Amino acid sequence: MAYVTLDLTASRRRVLTGAATLSLAALLLGGVAGPAMAAPAKSSQKSVDYQTHPKGGHGCNSCKDFVPQSSCKTVESPIQASGWCNKYAHS
Ligand code: SF4
Structure with missing residues (x-):
C-alpha cells in the first residue's frame, strides 16, 4: 500500500x-x-496608389480601415479622411 x-x-x-x-x-x-x-507592416502609400482626394465618391472616411483622425489600419500614416487608395473597402 x-x-x-x-x-x-x-x-x-x-x-x-x-x-x-x-x-x-x-x-x-x-x-x-x-x-x-x-502585426504585419502597413503598406506604403505609394504601393496602394494612395491619393489625398476621393475616387468615385469613395474616401478614407467611409473605408473600414480608416482610424480617425488621420490613420489607417493597413496603410502607413498619415492619411487624410478625404483620401483614397486601391485597398478601399466600404465600412
Ligand atoms: S482607402 Fe486605403 S488609405 Fe484610406 S482608410 Fe481605406 S485602406 Fe486606408
Whole structure:
C-alpha cells in the first residue's frame, strides 16, 4: 500500500515538473517570438496608389480601415479622411 502511495507521489511530481517546464518554455518562447509575431507592416502609400482626394465618391472616411483622425489600419500614416487608395473597402 505504501508503495502505491509513493508511486502516485512520484507521478504527481513528474506531472508538476512537466507543467512547470512547459510554462517556462511558453514564457520564453513568448518573449522570443513576441516581436516576430507582431502585426504585419502597413503598406506604403505609394504601393496602394494612395491619393489625398476621393475616387468615385469613395474616401478614407467611409473605408473600414480608416482610424480617425488621420490613420489607417493597413496603410502607413498619415492619411487624410478625404483620401483614397486601391485597398478601399466600404465600412
Ligand atoms: S482607402 Fe486605403 S488609405 Fe484610406 S482608410 Fe481605406 S485602406 Fe486606408
